[in-house]
Amino acid sequence: xxxxxxxxxxxxxxxxxxxxxxxxxxxxxxxxxxxxxxxxxxxxxxxxxxxxxxxxxxxxxxxxxxxxxxxxxxxxxxxxxxxxxxxxxxxxxxxxxxxxxxxxxxxxxxxxxxxxxxxxxxxxxxxxxxxxxxxxxxxxxxxxxxxxxxxxxxxxxxxxxxxxxxxxxxxxxxxxxxxxxxxxxxxxxxxxxxxxxxxxxxxxxxxxxx
Numbered sequence: 001x002x003x004x005x006x007x008x009x010x011x012x013x014x015x016x017x018x019x020x021x022x023x024x025x026x027x028x029x030x031x032x033x034x035x036x037x038x039x040x041x042x043x044x045x046x047x048x049x050x051x052x053x054x055x056x057x058x059x060x061x062x063x064x065x066x067x068x069x070x071x072x073x074x075x076x077x078x079x080x081x082x083x084x085x086x087x088x089x090x091x092x093x094x095x096x097x098x099x100x101x102x103x104x105x106x107x108x109x110x111x112x113x114x115x116x117x118x119x120x121x122x123x124x125x126x127x128x129x130x131x132x133x134x135x136x137x138x139x140x141x142x143x144x145x146x147x148x149x150x151x152x153x154x155x156x157x158x159x160x161x162x163x164x165x166x167x168x169x170x171x172x173x174x175x176x177x178x179x180x181x182x183x184x185x186x187x188x189x190x191x192x193x194x195x196x197x198x199x200x201x202x203x204x205x206x207x208x209x210x
Contacts, residue, residue, distance in 0.1 A: 047095070052076045053084035059091035064128065067100045071109065080106060083113035083138065090121040096128025096150075103133035107156070110135040115142040115163065124148060135160045136174070139167050139186075147172055157182045158195070169193050 047061040053072040056062055071078035078084045084101060087094060094112065101111045111133040114123045119141045126148040130136040136152035139145045141163035148170040152158040158174025158181055161167050165186035172193040174180040180195030181188065 050085070050094075053078055055086040055088055056092055056094065057088050059089050061093045061095065063095045064097045064099045064101070067102065069100075069102045070104045071102075071106075078103070078109055081108050083110035084133075085112045087112070087114040087120065087123055087125075088116065088118075090123070092120075092122075093124045093126070094128075095126055098127055098129070100129040100131065101133075102131055103155075105132045105154075107134050109133050110138045110160075111155075112136070113138040113140065114145060115140040115165065117141070119143060119163075126150065129153070130155065138162070139165045141165060142167060146170065153177075158198070159188075160184070161186050161188050174198065 044061060044063065047063045049065045050056075050062050051065050052068060053076040068084060071084060084103070085094065092114075103109055103111060111130045112125055112128070113135075114120060114125065114137075121143045123139070123142050123144070124146040125137055126146070127150070129151045131153045132155065134156045136155040136158050137147050137150065138157075138160045139147075139162070142165040145165055145167040146169075147159055147167065150172045152172070152174045154177050155174075156178045158177075158179065159167075159169060159172065160182050162184040163186065167186065168189045168191070169181065170191045170193070172190075174193075174195050176197040178199045180198045181190070
């Protein structure tokens with residue numbers, strides 16, 4: 001990622017295992033714990049099935065019913081500068097059902113994106129494995145966001161937070177690529193999570209200078 005001029009990066013290095021850390025500058029604290037793993041389960045009766053890349057524009061619970069491979073195909077294919085699963089509504093839970101959202105290693109693609117220009121609230125992404133994207137999980141302008149029980153591997157950015165978001169990471173592993181968790185703006189609380197094998201196991205705070 002190219003950092004614009006006149007910006008300052010503050011980096012808080014994390015150990016291989018990180019349990020509790022809060023990015024509400026300037027305090028960060030850490031302790032140790034173990035990743036609990038993913039769960040595979042059937043779709044709840046009141047949930048909406050998701051079987052490929054799509055936009056989510058209504059509140060509710062959505063459950064991934066199968067793996068998504070190579071950024072999907074056909075009309076659902078994830079092109080450059082796009083996201084596979086796009087959460088554009090408040091009050092949404094996206095449950096991966098233990099499935100994998102697999103990309104194709106191209107820059108400026110995102111597996112799961114919540115928010116955008118319009119703020120959304122109360123968004124949870126859970127129980128999912130994400131690999132080979134530029135950004136695995138991207139929260140932009142989200143108040144009350146949660147990433148829970150997720151395994152992100154081989155992505156340029158494991159979790160990317162921007163746009164004055166308030167996000168909690170619970171039982172997340174981010175490993176084997178560039179940055180484990182990148183916080184460009186907003187507050188990030190991290191609990192019972194693991195960051196290892198990345199170029200930078202770090203929370204990165206980007207602030208605009210004069």
